[in-house]
Amino acid sequence: MNCGTPTLPAKQGKRGVTPPVRETNVDHVIPKAKGGPGSPENGQVLCRGCNLRKGAK
Numbered sequence: 236m237n238c239g240t241p242t243l244p245a246k247q248g249k250r251g252v253t254p255p256v257r258e259t260n261v262d263h264v265i266p267k268a269k270g271g272p273g274s275p276e277n278g279q280v281l282c283r284g285c286n287l288r289k290g291a292k
Contacts, residue, residue, distance in 0.1 A: 256284035
């Protein structure tokens, strides 16, 4: 589900500041909410926008 958008390095979040949609996020391929493991094999790097659109699908 990678959109190919060049991502920006993630930064420490600040209250009241929405991070850019191009910020790097680590995503679970199989969501933990659906029984996916927290292992590196179940991880992928997405831009924040793709991770938000994917949700727990």
